[in-house]
Amino acid sequence: AQSVTQLDSQVPVFEEAPVELRCNYSSSVSVYLFWYVQYPNQGLQLLLKYLSGSTLVESINGFEAEFNKSQTSFHLRKPSVHISDTAEYFCAVSDQGGHNDMRFGAGTRLTVKP
Amino acid sequence: DAGITQSPRYKITETGRQVTLMCHQTWSHSYMFWYRQDLGHGLRLIYYSAAADITDKGEVPDGYVVSRSKTENFPLTLESATRSQTSVYFCASGTSVLEQYFGPGTRLTVT
Numbered sequence: 001a002q003s004v005t006q007l008d009s010q011v012p013v014f015e016e017a018p019v020e021l022r023c024n025y026s027s028s029v030s031v032y033l034f035w036y037v038q039y040p041n042q043g044l045q046l047l048l049k050y051l052s053g054s055t056l057v058e059s060i061n062g063f064e065a066e067f068n069k070s071q072t073s074f075h076l077r078k079p080s081v082h083i084s085d086t087a088e089y090f091c092a093v094s095d096q097g098g099h100n101d102m103r104f105g106a107g108t109r110l111t112v113k114p
Numbered sequence: 115d116a117g118i119t120q121s122p123r124y125k126i127t128e129t130g131r132q133v134t135l136m137c138h139q140t141w142s143h144s145y146m147f148w149y150r151q152d153l154g155h156g157l158r159l160i161y162y163s164a165a166a167d168i169t170d171k172g173e174v175p176d177g178y179v180v181s182r183s184k185t186e187n188f189p190l191t192l193e194s195a196t197r198s199q200t201s202v203y204f205c206a207s208g209t210s211v212l213e214q215y216f217g218p219g220t221r222l223t224v225t
Binding site for chain 1: 204206217
């Protein structure tokens, strides 16, 4: 089965600094990849996804992630973070083999400090 | 209002009791999912349903029962609650596994 490793459990950064949240996956078949965000006391919201095509995908609020097949990674980046980006971020993978499940990483807590 | 709702939002129960968590969606999505969220584990799939009357096990199904007699509802039952089932439970729905919309969660404490 596919699996996901998020390499950092916590990432503290200052406002307007760049940030990278790291995600590696493992699968024996081709995959779909996702980043979800969870704000305090809320459910998860889809931030961006890679299904096919361009390996660089972007969200509407300035985040981007690049699918790197050779390194089995899907790192999330933002060039300048805001206080409002403080949240828990989850990387997820679903294989293209037709299995109806999605596997999530353990999460990375991003804290943006003023 | 359209969307996905979960009830109750908070629940405290005792070991050995049966408890049912409710999930309701108004989008007529064919897929519905139940996850549990535990520190250090992220979200783990308990059960999912591809359509009414069709359910299947996920990664951690032991101790849980689901049913789906109507498209919009997907209740999760803990038949005999244990302390290890203390968690935050999220329901999600979608047109496929690739696009899931999550409810606000139910925080369950088993004493």
